[in-house]
Amino acid sequence: MAKLVGVYAASHGPLIIRNWQNLKPADQESVSAAFSELGRRVNAARPDVLIVISPDHWINFFINNLPSICVGVGEVNEGPNEPWMKDFPHREIPGHPRLAEHILNTALAHDFDPSVSHRLILDHGFCIPLWKARIDPLPAIVPVILNDIEPPFPTVKRCYAWGEMLAAAIASYPEDLRVAVMGTGGLSHSIGEPTMGLIEEDFDRDCLGLFESGEERPLIDFLTQRLPTIGNGASEIRNWIAAHGAAGGAGFELINYKAIPELYVGFGVAAWNLAAPAKARRSLAKSKRPTSRR
Amino acid sequence: MRDYWASKLFFDLQNPAAANEYRADRKTVLDRYPLKPEVRAAVEADDVAYLSRLVNPYQLRFYFFAAGMSEEDFLRRIRSADGPKDAAHG
Numbered sequence: 001m002a003k004l005v006g007v008y009a010a011s012h013g014p015l016i017i018r019n020w021q022n023l024k025p026a027d028q029e030s031v032s033a034a035f036s037e038l039g040r041r042v043n044a045a046r047p048d049v050l051i052v053i054s055p056d057h058w059i060n061f062f063i064n065n066l067p068s069i070c071v072g073v074g075e076v077n078e079g080p081n082e083p084w085m086k087d088f089p090h091r092e093i094p095g096h097p098r099l100a101e102h103i104l105n106t107a108l109a110h111d112f113d114p115s116v117s118h119r120l121i122l123d124h125g126f127c128i129p130l131w132k133a134r135i136d137p138l139p140a141i142v143p144v145i146l147n148d149i150e151p152p153f154p155t156v157k158r159c160y161a162w163g164e165m166l167a168a169a170i171a172s173y174p175e176d177l178r179v180a181v182m183g184t185g186g187l188s189h190s191i192g193e194p195t196m197g198l199i200e201e202d203f204d205r206d207c208l209g210l211f212e213s214g215e216e217r218p219l220i221d222f223l224t225q226r227l228p229t230i231g232n233g234a235s236e237i238r239n240w241i242a243a244h245g246a247a248g249g250a251g252f253e254l255i256n257y258k259a260i261p262e263l264y265v266g267f268g269v270a271a272w273n274l275a276a277p278a279k280a281r282r283s284l285a286k287s288k289r290p291t292s293r294r
Numbered sequence: 295m296r297d298y299w300a301s302k303l304f305f306d307l308q309n310p311a312a313a314n315e316y317r318a319d320r321k322t323v324l325d326r327y328p329l330k331p332e333v334r335a336a337v338e339a340d341d342v343a344y345l346s347r348l349v350n351p352y353q354l355r356f357y358f359f360a361a362g363m364s365e366e367d368f369l370r371r372i373r374s375a376d377g378p379k380d381a382a383h384g
Contacts (some may be wrong), residue, residue: 063301191350192350192355194372195373
């Protein structure tokens, strides 16, 4: 049986790459240390497969066809095509079609209706954390695109349930696999709006406190209420919520948070302690197993 | 509500070759898109505030980056925009 061996979250702001040279040395050190710790933990967990949850920044999808959730089931996905990501070391990134299709079937059994792609371009949202954390060897990546970019968005509650479903899918997958989950993006930031560049540190710290509390309802209510009132980039915290759901809503550990104006983001990296009680994960794993293969 | 053809223009200009062509000959590229006259005028005038009401903010920010506007100029213009925030927020 497959086993969930790690759950993580990390910011993916493009300026981590594009504006690195203009960061203060202390901020460079802080960001590098956070990513190094993330990489150390992922490498120590030795996942065979890493499910990465990220938005699509107008690379694969456009407003003529814009899924709320898309699962990449391909044998291979493509590396980022943004010119400033040209030094990312992987042009092709192996997927894991069998686990991805099992996730799809489990999702359908849980009343989700995700879209499917057999070949995605994995943009900076996927690749900056993988790159900066120096995850080596790179495990197979099952990409999950969650629409945090263009309204209407999936509800925060639904994103949490998606994460719970992922945990159930992993727990019910028959092959021996070590599987990890990573949500990317956030925390607060604003792109292409009058508030562009504004980091809402108080919001971020309140949010992180609620992640640490292990009480999902206050966290979901907080985000449901607050996300529509702050910069658009904070919507990517939905991916952290999905990771939180995968971890059973418990064990959140902040590795680092720092509001860094040169990055335009409240930069955060986190991991979940899976030894913490996760009743939701256990209960879901016992129910709603998929009944058929695609 | 998004303006489809302005959004499509901005989307297509993510291709570096298309962006190069656009910077060299904006009129020829714009002629390929059935933009409403007022939208085309806003594009030609680099009217950040007007266009911010028509397209996704990520696309807006990328478009002006691809079109050659400096970050400082874009920030000055977007921060002075008086547009509604409703369609952009998560």
